[in-house]
Amino acid sequence: xxxxxxxxxxxLSGLTAAMFLFLIASGLSLIFGVLRVLNFAHGTFYxxxxxxxxxxxQWLGAGPGMFxxxxxxxxxxxxxxxxxxxxxLFRHLYGQEELYQLLFTYALVLVLSDAAKIIWGTQQKxxxxxxxxxxxxxxxxxxxxxxxxxxxxxxxxxALGFWFVLQRTRAGRFIRAAALDRETLGxxxxxxxxxxxxxFVLASFLGGxxxxxxxxxxxxxxxxxxxxxVEAFVVVVIGGLGSFWGTFLGSxxxxxxxxxxxxxxxxxxxxxxxxxxxxxxxIRPWGLLGRPLK
Amino acid sequence: xxxxxxFVPALGSRFYTFLANDVAIWALFATSLNLLVGxxxxxxxxxxxxxxxGAYTTGILMKQLGVPFLLAFPAAGxxxxxxxxxxxxFCVRLTRIYFAMLTLAFAQIVWAICFxxxxxxxxxxxxxxxxxxxxxxxxxVAAWLPFxxxxxxxxxxxxxxxxxxxxxxxxxxxIVRSPFGRMLETIRENAERAEFIGVNVRLWELAAFxxxxxxxxxxxxxxxxxxxxxxxxxxxxxxxxxxxxxxxLGGMGIFYGPTIGALALIVLNHQITSYTEYWSLxxxxxxxxxxxxxPGGIGGAVAALWRRLQTRVHHA
Numbered sequence: 001x002x003x004x005x006x007x008x009x010x011x012l013s014g015l016t017a018a019m020f021l022f023l024i025a026s027g028l029s030l031i032f033g034v035l036r037v038l039n040f041a042h043g044t045f046y047x048x049x050x051x052x053x054x055x056x057x058q059w060l061g062a063g064p065g066m067f068x069x070x071x072x073x074x075x076x077x078x079x080x081x082x083x084x085x086x087x088x089l090f091r092h093l094y095g096q097e098e099l100y101q102l103l104f105t106y107a108l109v110l111v112l113s114d115a116a117k118i119i120w121g122t123q124q125k126x127x128x129x130x131x132x133x134x135x136x137x138x139x140x141x142x143x144x145x146x147x148x149x150x151x152x153x154x155x156x157x158x159a160l161g162f163w164f165v166l167q168r169t170r171a172g173r174f175i176r177a178a179a180l181d182r183e184t185l186g187x188x189x190x191x192x193x194x195x196x197x198x199x200f201v202l203a204s205f206l207g208g209x210x211x212x213x214x215x216x217x218x219x220x221x222x223x224x225x226x227x228x229x230v231e232a233f234v235v236v237v238i239g240g241l242g243s244f245w246g247t248f249l250g251s252x253x254x255x256x257x258x259x260x261x262x263x264x265x266x267x268x269x270x271x272x273x274x275x276x277x278x279x280x281x282x283i284r285p286w287g288l289l290g291r292p293l294k
Numbered sequence: 295x296x297x298x299x300x301f302v303p304a305l306g307s308r309f310y311t312f313l314a315n316d317v318a319i320w321a322l323f324a325t326s327l328n329l330l331v332g333x334x335x336x337x338x339x340x341x342x343x344x345x346x347x348g349a350y351t352t353g354i355l356m357k358q359l360g361v362p363f364l365l366a367f368p369a370a371g372x373x374x375x376x377x378x379x380x381x382x383x384f385c386v387r388l389t390r391i392y393f394a395m396l397t398l399a400f401a402q403i404v405w406a407i408c409f410x411x412x413x414x415x416x417x418x419x420x421x422x423x424x425x426x427x428x429x430x431x432x433x434x435v436a437a438w439l440p441f442x443x444x445x446x447x448x449x450x451x452x453x454x455x456x457x458x459x460x461x462x463x464x465x466x467x468x469i470v471r472s473p474f475g476r477m478l479e480t481i482r483e484n485a486e487r488a489e490f491i492g493v494n495v496r497l498w499e500l501a502a503f504x505x506x507x508x509x510x511x512x513x514x515x516x517x518x519x520x521x522x523x524x525x526x527x528x529x530x531x532x533x534x535x536x537x538x539x540x541x542x543l544g545g546m547g548i549f550y551g552p553t554i555g556a557l558a559l560i561v562l563n564h565q566i567t568s569y570t571e572y573w574s575l576x577x578x579x580x581x582x583x584x585x586x587x588x589p590g591g592i593g594g595a596v597a598a599l600w601r602r603l604q605t606r607v608h609h610a
Contacts, residue, residue: 038391092586098390099337103542104585106535110578118572226532230402237395271406278399282384285392 005141082204240290340401348514374511
């Protein structure tokens with residue numbers, strides 16, 4: 001029986017991974033909930049967010065506060081990219097079959113990931129932690145980097161903020177309504193087109209933010225987009241396609257399964273998350289907190 | 295067209311033979327997927343699983359157990375089909391996006407097993423150096439059939455692939471033209487209505503799923519040898535998306551659509567990668583262009599053009 005502090009450390013690393021994944025998966029879930037399409041390109045927005053943050057740090061230098069400028073700048077940049085993609089390209093595909101919409105998002109992955117290779121090359125890049133969050137703290141025998149602690153607090157904070165927007169604001173009500181019945185919403189005079197663009201922009205912001213925030217923790221490499229998008233799929237499936245808290249729960253479960261899987265069954269850790277995804281789809285397809293699609 | 299393909303090695307270039315062999319195998323793979331996507335209306339994101347299983351089956355049997363190709367090849371199809379039957383049982387209970395996600399999950403499970411089960415599959419490194427089938431008996435035949443002898447092993451394998459792919463495509467063609475195929479199309483058009491008239495939709499879909507798996511496995515078995523090695527990425531989701539793109543690019547409404555897609559994609563790939571490494575960028579741009587201009591894929595556009603020409607001729 002491994003000692004408790006080790007278990008605690010593993011659990012925390014699982015939680016940290018979960019929070020990063022939650023940022024990306026929440027955007028994916030939002031797009032699916034409202035626009036009814038699985039955005040393959042979401043992982044690529046995450047990757048572009050990471051590269052952009054790296055680039056901004058290169059331009060501005062590593063002075064105090066520059067990391068946060070880079071993160072925010074990257075997230076906003078990706079949000080703008082998402083808006084442009086939706087407004088000028090994706091919007092014209094709404095009437096078409098879902099398969100063609102999916103194919104479009106995949107074509108985006110191809111184009112954008114190569115664009116990233118052209119701009120930044122194929123070598124690994126990384127960003128150092130912001131001054132002020134370097135170092136670590138010792139908690140119950142486990143050493144936790146301050147940056148990870150920050151992410152562990154930021155994740156739920158964003159989740160709560162998100163929940164607040166969805167439940168308590170007018171825009172949030174429109175988003176929820178569009179997820180339930182877009183036609184009626186349009187008939188009621190709401191500008192559904194603008195709403196869709198807004199949702200896409202918001203989701204892209206979250207994806208880019210996730211990518212930018214992960215840069216001190218993971219190296220930026222080509223291929224991080226295809227890797228993360230599959231993980232995000234697993235999360236939203238487990239939690240429930242289109243369900244917000246489901247995505248949060250799915251991320252937590254994913255993080256714990258992966259980190260303890262590596263501990264107890266190192267060879268089967270990858271296998272276990274996909275087996276979990278399959279199990280959920282077989283037993284309860286709409287996920288733990290989702291509702292059956294019409 | 296198949297007969298013409300036999301003369302490719304006569305062109306003398308190993309590259310053309312290689313290219314044609316690649317196209318033939320992927321054409322089979324894509325057509326097997328089309329049985330699901332185009333004819334039954336089931337979009338699978340995990341078809342590469344069966345391709346991978348077929349490749350590993352043939353690879354393991356031939357390389358590690360010394361089983362002759364004559365047995366290893368059908369074994370690939372059988373094992374892939376069996377697994378398709380098992381996975382498919384769970385998948386066909388779901389619809390649309392859930393179906394797609396479960397096919398993806400199963401494919402990733404297959405990939406994860408291939409990636410990690412070092413003893414059997416070689417793990418991350420895969421299994422290089424799969425032997426060619428034994429072609430020595432051909433020298434015996436060449437004694438009394440003059441133009442059969444004198445080719446390299448890779449060319450013999452190419453002829454073999456053509457024959458096998460041709461047989462498989464013929465079988466698939468018979469399948470889709472049969473009442474079974476008609477039933478699949480009925481289900482594609484309106485599964486609910488099919489249920490109402492008493493069709494056990496799930497059973498038919500399962501049959502289509504298993505058959506598609508069998509042919510994908512056969513394609514995989516061929517590819518493992520062609521590629522001179524079997525690797526885990528044969529089952530990774532990006533492989534599934536490649537074959538799906540071929541099917542859609544060529545046109546899923548036509549039997550030879552996926553073949554055209556495979557031809558177009560592989561030829562384009564080889565041409566473009568000789569000039570630039572940014573193949574994905576070009577492919578993605580082409581796809582986006584096609585999506586906005588030709589929703590039916592190349593095959594669909596050609597078919598539509600053909601129909602337009604025909605009506606013009608009739609009116610004239």
